[in-house]
Amino acid sequence: MIEAVGLTKRYGAKTAVYNLSFQVRPGTVTGFLGPNGSGKSTTMRMILGLDAPTSGRATIAGRPFRSLPNAPRQVGALLDAKAVHGGRSARQHLLSLAQVSGIPARRVDEVLGVVGLQDVAGRRSKGFSLGMGQRLGIAAALLGDPQVLLFDEPVNGLDPEGILWVRNLMKQLASEGRTVFVSSHLMSEMALTAEHLIVIGRGQLMADMSVKDFISANSADFARVRTPDTEPEQREKLTAAIGEAGGQTAPEPDGALRVTGLPLPRISELAHQADVRLWELSPHQASLEEAYMQLTQGVVDYRSTADARAGLQEAPAGYAPQGYAGGPGFPPGQPGVPGQVPAGVPGQGQPNPYAQQAPAPGPGYPPPAQGHPYGGPEQYGAPHPYGQQPAAPMPPAAPAAPADLPTPHHEDAR
Numbered sequence: 001m002i003e004a005v006g007l008t009k010r011y012g013a014k015t016a017v018y019n020l021s022f023q024v025r026p027g028t029v030t031g032f033l034g035p036n037g038s039g040k041s042t043t044m045r046m047i048l049g050l051d052a053p054t055s056g057r058a059t060i061a062g063r064p065f066r067s068l069p070n071a072p073r074q075v076g077a078l079l080d081a082k083a084v085h086g087g088r089s090a091r092q093h094l095l096s097l098a099q100v101s102g103i104p105a106r107r108v109d110e111v112l113g114v115v116g117l118q119d120v121a122g123r124r125s126k127g128f129s130l131g132m133g134q135r136l137g138i139a140a141a142l143l144g145d146p147q148v149l150l151f152d153e154p155v156n157g158l159d160p161e162g163i164l165w166v167r168n169l170m171k172q173l174a175s176e177g178r179t180v181f182v183s184s185h186l187m188s189e190m191a192l193t194a195e196h197l198i199v200i201g202r203g204q205l206m207a208d209m210s211v212k213d214f215i216s217a218n219s220a221d222f223a224r225v226r227t228p229d230t231e232p233e234q235r236e237k238l239t240a241a242i243g244e245a246g247g248q249t250a251p252e253p254d255g256a257l258r259v260t261g262l263p264l265p266r267i268s269e270l271a272h273q274a275d276v277r278l279w280e281l282s283p284h285q286a287s288l289e290e291a292y293m294q295l296t297q298g299v300v301d302y303r304s305t306a307d308a309r310a311g312l313q314e315a316p317a318g319y320a321p322q323g324y325a326g327g328p329g330f331p332p333g334q335p336g337v338p339g340q341v342p343a344g345v346p347g348q349g350q351p352n353p354y355a356q357q358a359p360a361p362g363p364g365y366p367p368p369a370q371g372h373p374y375g376g377p378e379q380y381g382a383p384h385p386y387g388q389q390p391a392a393p394m395p396p397a398a399p400a401a402p403a404d405l406p407t408p409h410h411e412d413a414r
């Protein structure tokens, strides 16, 4: 079991996670949901001992991760599939993990088979697609055959077959009695994979309940009613009758009515009394996505605005080399991709704000020949099996004034 008690994390003045308490139990898949920047990864990092909580605690089987004996045999995690030394092959990567964790080398081929990478096991992982990288990360998580598994966005980049595979894998792991904690933004997928949900918003707990209860608590069941398309007056008669009986109606995009506040037999009775023929009368439950949107609409930090495209008649300075027909910003002779802003064009004025920067090699990366397989400098001495940089020294905690509680944060420091 994973347990968080009063878990809080501040980065300087920023409160990423606040007073979070929950338990993740064995035998079911528990989904971990929340809008962008709500603190899911930070929470997982604290559970895995990669970040130190400002206050509160996170334990696995009753102990902090770092005091678990032989942690990689007890806990497996996929946090950042890119945290792999790209110069190594998939097999070498897994072998080095197995070696530091005392796992027999033959287990590497087993997990390569489980994730379907056996045919590319000798290829350098830097040439891997996003989905292949995810599969390699999942293989690493399974290496020690652990009882507790954490997956941060495991289906990211996977094709439909891969998504189905991950869904079945999670369920199978849980059915074997393991604790499976998985974050995702794909609601339809979560609805099919998880039985229990923990939902956070701005670092705070918003819901901790079964998927079924979550949907009924955050959405209203409704009926879809359809009258003959060719007789709009029938629809109007029924709408009036439903309103008089205390129900509410809303139009559906296909011309049907969404009715709430009345049971199906009562709607049928009203239609009969009003002499309205029905083409459809069916019960509906909102989707997990609708329930999730309903619950989290007030705690979303990053909202899009309409794209006015003002001033695009004239290409902005630095983006439109003259004589190029492929679109603003693309260098002459290079085809532009509609809707995609190109990387900065050397010598063409201002840098492209959207250009992807290659990650700067951090201290200790690429990994040293010996020791920690991912090469992050270790704060605690023992190698950490999940590879990301250990927690930077904590900045002084901001005073716990009310103003410091999670507030809309519009910047993302990463």
Ligand SMILES: Nc1ncnc2c1ncn2[C@@H]1O[C@H](COP(=O)(O)OP(=O)(O)OP(=O)(O)O)[C@@H](O)[C@H]1O
Pocket (backbone or CB within 6 Å): 011, 014, 015, 016, 034, 035, 036, 037, 038, 039, 040, 041, 042, 043, 409, 411, 412, 413, 414
């Ligand atoms: N090392 C850090 N320094 C400063 N702020 C950080 C750091 N790590 C995370 N944060 C901030 O903490 C908040 C929570 O981030 P976190 O990555 O945990 O969210 P998330 O729910 O995993 O988001 P997403 O769904 O987008 O992956 C964000 O506002 C983020 O900018």
